[in-house]
Amino acid sequence: MSLPPAGRIDAFAAIERTALSIEGQLTPKEIRFLCLLAAFPTCAGEVLEIGSFKGRSTTVLAKAASLAGQGAVVAVDPLTSPAATDPSLGGQSSGWADFQANLERAGVRARVEFYRERSSALAARRPAARRIRLLWIDGDHTAAGAKADLAFFAPFLADGAIVALHDVLHNDGGPARVFAEDLLLSPGFGPAGLCGSIGWSQWFADPAGCVPYRRAKLRLYRRLQRFIPYVAFGGDIDGWAKLGYKLARARIPHGEVSPAAWRAKVRFHPLAA
Numbered sequence: 001m002s003l004p005p006a007g008r009i010d011a012f013a014a015i016e017r018t019a020l021s022i023e024g025q026l027t028p029k030e031i032r033f034l035c036l037l038a039a040f041p042t043c044a045g046e047v048l049e050i051g052s053f054k055g056r057s058t059t060v061l062a063k064a065a066s067l068a069g070q071g072a073v074v075a076v077d078p079l080t081s082p083a084a085t086d087p088s089l090g091g092q093s094s095g096w097a098d099f100q101a102n103l104e105r106a107g108v109r110a111r112v113e114f115y116r117e118r119s120s121a122l123a124a125r126r127p128a129a130r131r132i133r134l135l136w137i138d139g140d141h142t143a144a145g146a147k148a149d150l151a152f153f154a155p156f157l158a159d160g161a162i163v164a165l166h167d168v169l170h171n172d173g174g175p176a177r178v179f180a181e182d183l184l185l186s187p188g189f190g191p192a193g194l195c196g197s198i199g200w201s202q203w204f205a206d207p208a209g210c211v212p213y214r215r216a217k218l219r220l221y222r223r224l225q226r227f228i229p230y231v232a233f234g235g236d237i238d239g240w241a242k243l244g245y246k247l248a249r250a251r252i253p254h255g256e257v258s259p260a261a262w263r264a265k266v267r268f269h270p271l272a273a
């Protein structure tokens with residue numbers, strides 16, 4: 001059963017506390033924003049996560065989606081940190097045991113339909129009828145990896161779906177490029193923004209619906225254009241370049257997003273919960 005909007009927002013603080021008890025890099029501000037994306041469906045469809053690690057964002061998505069009366073969220077990760085950009089497993093060969101234990105402790109194990117494999121494998125056999133209303137991309141952060149993840153699952157987006165990528169404002173570079181080139185410069189994406197290092201945008205089946213958002217998207221794109229040269233090839237940033245990186249990053253709006261402001265910015269499909 002879905003909670004009224006104020007009840008959903010009130011529940012975010014408890015989700016944030018649980019999520020912060022799980023190893024991961026999502027910040028409190030990002031957790032609250034991810035709660036918002038999951039708890040307020042913009043259209044009918046599933047929540048799909050690429051890249052679960054120890055289950056921090058998985059837990060947020062599962063708990064927040066349930067506030068809207070939604071069933072299990074889908075998550076995919078081989079849990080072996082296969083990409084060069086992945087966090088370390090601290091000597092373990094797999095994060096599976098920790099992931100399961102964390103989901104169990106958070107009380108969301110039954111709310112996650114988990115696939116222990118690469119995103120490409122899941123996408124290859126996904127039935128066309130399973131539409132996605134929130135695509136959360138937090139897997140391989142190389143430019144090729146993040147681009148491929150969007151391409152694998154874009155055909156399954158429902159009209160009005162949100163696509164969100166983590167680590168857009170990070171030195172890995174891939175998510176920044178995909179956010180800038182494939183969301184902001186795409187005629188198919190409308191409202192867009194950042195909260196912390198989460199870059200998001202809403203996809204419309206009819207690109208005409210995106211036209212009113214072009215100027216705002218281009219403004220954001222220009223800010224990212226100054227940032228991308230510092231992160232385009234990944235790796236550490238030192239010396240004067242670090243100063244330039246920080247200045248370029250500071251000029252990109254990425255502060256806290258209020259639930260009211262976000263809900264006024266996106267469009268809700270009549271069938272959304």
Ligand SMILES: C[S@@+](CC[C@H](N)C(=O)[O-])C[C@H]1O[C@@H](n2cnc3c(N)ncnc32)[C@H](O)[C@@H]1O
Pocket residue numbers: 023024025026050051052053054055056057058076077078079080081082083086087117118119120138139140
């Ligand atoms: C940055 S971590 C995810 C963090 C997680 N979302 C959280 O909240 O803590 C990246 C994860 O992506 C996974 N990954 C890397 N390549 C992948 C791929 N091709 N398909 C699915 N997952 C992948 C890694 O195993 C790793 O656990």
